Amino acid sequence: MRGTGVPSTVNRRDFILTAVSAAGGLMIGIGATPVRADGAAISTQPWNDNGFAPHEIDAWIAIDPDDSILIRYQRSEMGQGSMTALPMMITEELQCDWSKVRIEYASSNRSVREHRVYGNMYSHGSMSVRESQKMVQQVGASARERIIAAAAARWHVPASECAAAQSVVTHRPSGRTLRYGEVAAQAAKVKLVKEPTIKTPAQFTFLPRRIPRLDLVHKTDGSAKFGIDAQVPGMVFASISACPVPGGKLKSVDESVLSGTPGIVDVVKLEDAVAVVATDSFWRAKRALSRLRPEWDVGAAGDVDSEQLSKEFRAALTDRMVVARNDGDVDKAMSGARKTFEAIYETPYLSHTPMEPLNATVNLQPDRLDVWVGTQDAEAALRAAANASGLKPEQVYIHNAFLGGGFGRRDGNDEILQAIAVARVVKRPVKLIWTREEDTRQDRFRPHAVVGFKAVTGSDGMPTAWSMRVVTSSIFNSVGIPFPPGKAEPPAVDGLESNGYNVPNTRVELHIRNTHLPVWFYRAPGANQHTFAIESFLDEIASARGIDPYQMRRKLLDGKPDWLKVLDTAAEKGEWGKPLPKGSGRGIAICTFTDSLCAQVAEVTVKPNGEVKVNRITVALDTRHMVNPQTVTEQAESAVIFGLSAALYGKITIKAGAAVQGNFDTYRMVRLAEAPRIDVHLVPSGGQVWGGAGEPAVPPLAPAVTNAIFAATGKRVRTLPIMDTDLSGSA
Amino acid sequence: MITIDVNGASRQIDIEPDTPLLWVLRDVIGLTGTKFSCGIAQCGACTVHIDGTAMRSCSVPIGALDGAKVVTIEGLSSNNSHPVQRAWIEEGVPQCGYCQSGQIMAVVTFLKQYSNPTDADIDANITNICRCGTYEPLRRAIHRAADLMKT
Numbered sequence: 001m002r003g004t005g006v007p008s009t010v011n012r013r014d015f016i017l018t019a020v021s022a023a024g025g026l027m028i029g030i031g032a033t034p035v036r037a038d039g040a041a042i043s044t045q046p047w048n049d050n051g052f053a054p055h056e057i058d059a060w061i062a063i064d065p066d067d068s069i070l071i072r073y074q075r076s077e078m079g080q081g082s083m084t085a086l087p088m089m090i091t092e093e094l095q096c097d098w099s100k101v102r103i104e105y106a107s108s109n110r111s112v113r114e115h116r117v118y119g120n121m122y123s124h125g126s127m128s129v130r131e132s133q134k135m136v137q138q139v140g141a142s143a144r145e146r147i148i149a150a151a152a153a154r155w156h157v158p159a160s161e162c163a164a165a166q167s168v169v170t171h172r173p174s175g176r177t178l179r180y181g182e183v184a185a186q187a188a189k190v191k192l193v194k195e196p197t198i199k200t201p202a203q204f205t206f207l208p209r210r211i212p213r214l215d216l217v218h219k220t221d222g223s224a225k226f227g228i229d230a231q232v233p234g235m236v237f238a239s240i241s242a243c244p245v246p247g248g249k250l251k252s253v254d255e256s257v258l259s260g261t262p263g264i265v266d267v268v269k270l271e272d273a274v275a276v277v278a279t280d281s282f283w284r285a286k287r288a289l290s291r292l293r294p295e296w297d298v299g300a301a302g303d304v305d306s307e308q309l310s311k312e313f314r315a316a317l318t319d320r321m322v323v324a325r326n327d328g329d330v331d332k333a334m335s336g337a338r339k340t341f342e343a344i345y346e347t348p349y350l351s352h353t354p355m356e357p358l359n360a361t362v363n364l365q366p367d368r369l370d371v372w373v374g375t376q377d378a379e380a381a382l383r384a385a386a387n388a389s390g391l392k393p394e395q396v397y398i399h400n401a402f403l404g405g406g407f408g409r410r411d412g413n414d415e416i417l418q419a420i421a422v423a424r425v426v427k428r429p430v431k432l433i434w435t436r437e438e439d440t441r442q443d444r445f446r447p448h449a450v451v452g453f454k455a456v457t458g459s460d461g462m463p464t465a466w467s468m469r470v471v472t473s474s475i476f477n478s479v480g481i482p483f484p485p486g487k488a489e490p491p492a493v494d495g496l497e498s499n500g501y502n503v504p505n506t507r508v509e510l511h512i513r514n515t516h517l518p519v520w521f522y523r524a525p526g527a528n529q530h531t532f533a534i535e536s537f538l539d540e541i542a543s544a545r546g547i548d549p550y551q552m553r554r555k556l557l558d559g560k561p562d563w564l565k566v567l568d569t570a571a572e573k574g575e576w577g578k579p580l581p582k583g584s585g586r587g588i589a590i591c592t593f594t595d596s597l598c599a600q601v602a603e604v605t606v607k608p609n610g611e612v613k614v615n616r617i618t619v620a621l622d623t624r625h626m627v628n629p630q631t632v633t634e635q636a637e638s639a640v641i642f643g644l645s646a647a648l649y650g651k652i653t654i655k656a657g658a659a660v661q662g663n664f665d666t667y668r669m670v671r672l673a674e675a676p677r678i679d680v681h682l683v684p685s686g687g688q689v690w691g692g693a694g695e696p697a698v699p700p701l702a703p704a705v706t707n708a709i710f711a712a713t714g715k716r717v718r719t720l721p722i723m724d725t726d727l728s729g730s731a
Numbered sequence: 732m733i734t735i736d737v738n739g740a741s742r743q744i745d746i747e748p749d750t751p752l753l754w755v756l757r758d759v760i761g762l763t764g765t766k767f768s769c770g771i772a773q774c775g776a777c778t779v780h781i782d783g784t785a786m787r788s789c790s791v792p793i794g795a796l797d798g799a800k801v802v803t804i805e806g807l808s809s810n811n812s813h814p815v816q817r818a819w820i821e822e823g824v825p826q827c828g829y830c831q832s833g834q835i836m837a838v839v840t841f842l843k844q845y846s847n848p849t850d851a852d853i854d855a856n857i858t859n860i861c862r863c864g865t866y867e868p869l870r871r872a873i874h875r876a877a878d879l880m881k882t
Binding site: 078079080081212213215216217218219220221222223224225226228229231237262280281282283284286287353354355356357402403404405406407433435436630634637638639640641642644645663664665669670671672673675677678 | 746747749750751753754755757758759761762763764765766767768769770771773774776803804805807808811816819820823824825826827828829830831832835853854855857858859860861862863864865866867868869870
């Protein structure tokens with residue numbers, strides 16, 4: 001906490017806890033003076049222990065007498081840069097001096113107490129900026145108007161004669177000025193008669209602006225605090241193993257093998273997991289856990305394997321389907337066709353695998369629960385923790401940290417609920433960490449999917465009708481999102497249903513087949529696998545009809561200037577059509593996701609032994625608008641590598657009901673030597689809608705690469721990962 | 732009892748000798764800048780310097796380190812001033828940042844051996860995993876750090 005004042009809303013308990021923390025219990029005092037990258041700053045510890053500060057104008061903004069400004073960020077920071085971007089938007093409206101801005105997380109506890117003052121607090125669906133944009137602009141604009149009103153009142157002049165810029169209010173006729181810090185206390189009491197109108201992007205003066213993310217400097221010296229770095233006085237360490245077959249239960253475990261082992265606090269048996277709790281180090285708990293041989297009751301799911309699931313999913317392609325999209329009359333258009341094109345595409349389960357394995361540190365007291373965690377949704381985490389502990393939401397404090405990757409995984413709360421269950425037994429603060437193997441295997445996976453295509457073409461070779469039938473599992477069902485039966489849930493068909501091509505007869509259908517494996521949102525849900533399918537299938541048609549794949553897409557996108565702009569940019573910058581040596585090829589793909597558009601051109605070389613080297617990826621990305629183009633570029637680069645790991649190597653195999661791959665030796669990631677050159681071209685088209693930045697560059701990567709492999713070798717990859725297709729001798 | 736020097740301070744460590752250095756640093760000493768990710772020396776997130784060599788601390792037992800000199804990310808410089816840290820900030824490398832302590836520590840010793848690295852040198856020697864895929868700016872930052880070290 002800054003300053004010396006304690007707001008009246010902070011109760012004594014809060015203050016005592018904060019004081020304990022400040023004494024070093026959390027090891028967060030280190031580097032408390034933030035390094036100022038370009039003026040503005042985020043602390044190494046992104047959370048505020050109680051969610052309040054002196055000199056608040058409202059729940060979002062506090063301005064000290066010395067003009068320093070605190071802006072709260074209500075979502076999560078996992079490298080996507082929104083913790084810098086949203087305060088930039090507030091700065092745009094607040095007309096404040098960016099160099100004096102300090103940023104911290106908003107408290108979900110406060111939001112619960114104050115009628116959800118921070119709105120939605122989640123970071124997923126590439127929504128951190130685009131879903132908050134209007135709200136945070138309003139926050140900044142309102143504060144600015146209240147500051148102007150306070151200054152005008154001080155001068156006894158109409159507010160309309162005053163203007164604000166760079167943290168200074170000027171009375172235009174007289175030239176008098178007041179600094180924000182001089183009027184902030186009065187501004188906090190001002191009630192506006194009418195909310196000001198927010199700026200349109202055309203009226204922005206501060207944005208868009210290339211600014212290094214403010215968390216950067218803490219991520220080069222080890223000072224950035226992740227959830228796993230929390231240290232609470234008296235805490236013990238827990239290592240946990242959940243039933244390898246999801247849904248299974250713990251039958252028994254013989255803990256006598258640990259008797260006499262020093263430092264073991266307890267062996268905690270949960271319904272579906274066993275945890276060992278130890279003093280001094282996580283290693284001690286982990287080593288002891290590895291000596292246990294728990295017996296599990298896995299039921300029928302214990303017989304399931306990948307081969308069987310693949311057969312079942314493919315067989316279900318002829319089952320009854322729900323219609324997601326139906327343009328024209330596909331059956332009529334196909335009847336009597338001389339030739340039809342048909343293909344089946346398949347994509348496997350994937351694990352999210354953030355670099356920081358899931359973990360949570362909890363301090364459970366009779367009337368208060370503190371959780372230190374990196375979560376993509378601090379509000380949902382709070383409610384889940386309240387539920388699990390039996391405490392009221394107002395008694396739960398989520399201290400959100402920097403996230404060591406998320407990709408959709410860090411909002412399931414599994415680790416939080418486990419840590420609470422363990423703490424309830426051992427009655428001490430507990431830090432629970434998943435091993436890498438646990439993190440990979442106990443994932444809520446990217447679903448397995450099979451897509452069956454059928455298409456016919458006209459005399460000009462262009463597709464006139466196509467049908468896409470999907471068999472996959474329901475993410476909504478796994479998450480618990482209610483959805484009307486008889487309708488196709490969007491993530492199950494995204495990338496197919498959303499395709500932008502003018503094919504007059506288009507039908508997309510879905511058959512949901514749920515298994516015992518939980519499935520979840522994974523960076524660009526649906527589109528991350530279906531874009532591979534549709535963009536590859538379109539390539540098949542182009543090749544069979546002897547049409548250039550880029551030109552076929554151009555024709556099918558006729559009349560859509562925004563789509564054509566990204567497609568043409570990728571083709572031009574990616575040197576489409578320029579000759580390549582034998583064994584090399586280019587592929588192209590395009591998609592829309594989160595209201596953005598992205599096209600990519602991949603250039604690959606396939607070696608005689610079948611090894612694929614991706615040399616270069618050219619990205620054209622239209623996010624409609626941008627706050628910080630530097631971050632948008634970084635997200636596109638990130639998405640390319642993320643997509644490439646999945647395309648080349650990503651596969652979770654199921655054997656006896658359980659995930660086989662456990663660590664990076666078997667669940668391989670792209671490393672520096674395999675990383676292609678990436679050229680990102682940003683082509684924002686403007687308009688009413690804001691597009692997402694974190695996800696849309698994931699879906700086109702795989703098909704751009706597999707289409708390039710086809711161009712290089714004539715071999716069509718219809719099942720991911722690419723490493724499962726033997727390409728030796730094909731180039 | 733094992734005696735090691737960590738970032739210039741002598742430490743007496745009383746723990747089972749097979750405990751990896753990583754957990755001694757994080758849980759016993761409280762230096763959390765060194766990260767746990769894979770635990771099997773695959774990813775490099777836990778890289779530190781042991782007697783001047785970059786090592787993956789998740790797989791080095793403390794019992795083998797009596798008398799060793801260990802440098803962690805916290806000991807690299809007091810104010811982000813090491814040329815590799817400066818290059819990292821100037822190129823804006825980290826995203827989630829979790830792997831970056833290890834990346835930086837690996838690159839620091841790499842550049843001692845390869846003061847003028849080619850891309851092939853980098854590919855062969857910098858094998859740490861970054862799940863955010865910051866490889867593009869990371870490669871630029873290695874070249875920049877090499878330049879900074881010459882001036």
